[in-house]
Amino acid sequence: MRDHNFLTEMNARHLWHPMAHPGEMQATPPKVITGASDVRITDMDGHEAIDAIGGLWNVNLGYSCGPIKQAIAEQLDRLPYYSAFKGTTNDAAIALSVKLAEMFGPDGMTRAFFTSGGSDSVDTALKLARQYHRIRGEASRTKFIALRKGYHGTHWGGASVNGNPQFREPYEPLLPGCFHVPSPYAYRNPFDEDDPERLAALCLKALEAEIEMQVPSTVAAFIMEPVQGAGGVIVPHPSFMRGVREICDRHGVLLIADEVITGFGRTGDVSGSRHWGVQPDLMCLAKAITSGYFPMGAVMAGDRLAEVFEAEGYAMIGTGYTYSGHPVGCAAALACLEETERLAVWDNVRAVGPRLKAGLEGLRRHEAVGDVRAEGLMCALEIVSDRAAKTPDPAMAGRIYEATYRAGVMVRWSGTNIVMSPPLILTADDADRIVAALDEGLSAVA
Numbered sequence: 533m534r535d536h537n538f539l540t541e542m543n544a545r546h547l548w549h550p551m552a553h554p555g556e557m558q559a560t561p562p563k564v565i566t567g568a569s570d571v572r573i574t575d576m577d578g579h580e581a582i583d584a585i586g587g588l589w590n591v592n593l594g595y596s597c598g599p600i601k602q603a604i605a606e607q608l609d610r611l612p613y614y615s616a617f618k619g620t621t622n623d624a625a626i627a628l629s630v631k632l633a634e635m636f637g638p639d640g641m642t643r644a645f646f647t648s649g650g651s652d653s654v655d656t657a658l659k660l661a662r663q664y665h666r667i668r669g670e671a672s673r674t675k676f677i678a679l680r681k682g683y684h685g686t687h688w689g690g691a692s693v694n695g696n697p698q699f700r701e702p703y704e705p706l707l708p709g710c711f712h713v714p715s716p717y718a719y720r721n722p723f724d725e726d727d728p729e730r731l732a733a734l735c736l737k738a739l740e741a742e743i744e745m746q747v748p749s750t751v752a753a754f755i756m757e758p759v760q761g762a763g764g765v766i767v768p769h770p771s772f773m774r775g776v777r778e779i780c781d782r783h784g785v786l787l788i789a790d791e792v793i794t795g796f797g798r799t800g801d802v803s804g805s806r807h808w809g810v811q812p813d814l815m816c817l818a819k820a821i822t823s824g825y826f827p828m829g830a831v832m833a834g835d836r837l838a839e840v841f842e843a844e845g846y847a848m849i850g851t852g853y854t855y856s857g858h859p860v861g862c863a864a865a866l867a868c869l870e871e872t873e874r875l876a877v878w879d880n881v882r883a884v885g886p887r888l889k890a891g892l893e894g895l896r897r898h899e900a901v902g903d904v905r906a907e908g909l910m911c912a913l914e915i916v917s918d919r920a921a922k923t924p925d926p927a928m929a930g931r932i933y934e935a936t937y938r939a940g941v942m943v944r945w946s947g948t949n950i951v952m953s954p955p956l957i958l959t960a961d962d963a964d965r966i967v968a969a970l971d972e973g974l975s976a977v978a
């Protein structure tokens with residue numbers, strides 16, 4: 533199966549890809565990745581590249597994490613599967629719930645509900661938010677508010693709170709009762725405000741106005757990513773999420789933190805919420821929970837929700853997945869999180885992140901770089917064809933992506949953005965190599 537033309541041909545004929553046009557596969561075939569080790573991947577032609585997107589924002593510990601592989605193999609030998617639906621559970625799932633409660637205790641999170649990925653986690657969190665209000669006798673609280681540019685997975689609930697038309701329009705009508713407010717995106721926003729702090733204040737006003745317009749007693753929850761990832765690494769001013777928390781509290785609205793990317797160290801803290809000094813009511817986790825070694829996710833809830841769900845009267849949680857609490861996923865996650873803590877990856881993020889950011893800032897000397905955004909080890913270059921007019925140029929971003937790959941670094945091309953989310957074990961040397969390859973990629977298309 534390694535012949536170049538054969539693989540390309542079979543891929544085009546039989547494999548439909550997420551977020552891609554099936555008809556494009558022949559003319560612009562995707563890269564066939566066949567191997568990886570540490571922070572590097574190899575394609576079918578033997579070309580090697582630093583994986584500066586870390587799989588898909590998830591391979592935080594790189595591709596050679598022995599303890600995760602071993603935990604998976606051992607769990608497969610001992611108990612490959614057992615369900616966590618009412619009546620049974622398994623020891624791996626229990627152990628992981630204890631570990632997560634310990635890790636996210638400082639965020640006020642004490643209960644874990646397991647899922648098979650981020651989209652599951654988002655839809656579960658939305659459901660639990662509605663159910664919380666219903667149990668408390670506020671069944672009118674059914675609406676959700678979210679940020680434009682937000683990405684919350686692709687299930688119906690997540691697509692409905694998603695803030696990108698590409699993932700919405702083809703599948704409409706979506707869930708009724710979902711509303712969107714401006715994102716604190718300093719480079720482009722409806723207020724033409726480029727000062728992050730003043731912009732945060734304007735976006736907070738817009739959020740509160742929307743809650744009031746909807747009537748607070750009908751709003752269940754506000755969902756946000758602490759740093760918007762797929763939308764182009766949009767980093768809010770530090771005051772933003774704290775302001776959101778205050779507004780939610782003022783109006784009895786739950787705050788759901790979608791930490792599918794920001795959880796487990798990406799921002800330089802264990803969670804993005806903690807990074808901004810906020811405790812959410814519900815937290816969505818997935819991606820780096822197993823560093824990509826097994827599909828897995830979780831929703832975490834704090835005491836405020838727990839008290840309501842666990843009170844007498846037994847409100848059944850009427851949602852879940854066959855693979856909720858999958859023992860192999862839980863064993864993989866437990867090993868991953870122990871390794872994440874042992875390596876204290878957040879310390880490395882705080883050391884290497886600023887160096888990578890400084891390097892990327894230096895790339896502003898290329899006319900095509902309209903904006904540079906980074907927090908911890910999530911970064912983006914926004915590519916424009918005209919700096920003054922900020923004209924998006926997705927085609928040029930695509931050419932930069934290709935040239936950067938040829939120079940030995942895999943980044944992600946997403947619309948007019950080049951985004952990065954490298955493994956958190958990235959060395960300073962490799963951070964420099966990423967910048968050098970982008971420099972080469974940018975020069976090649978100039």
Ligand SMILES: *Cc1c(COP(=O)(O)O)cnc(C)c1O
Binds near residue numbers: 649684685791
């Ligand atoms: C990736 C992502 C999701 C969806 O996760 P899947 O595992 O792809 O279903 C949800 N929210 C955020 C913030 C994400 O980045």
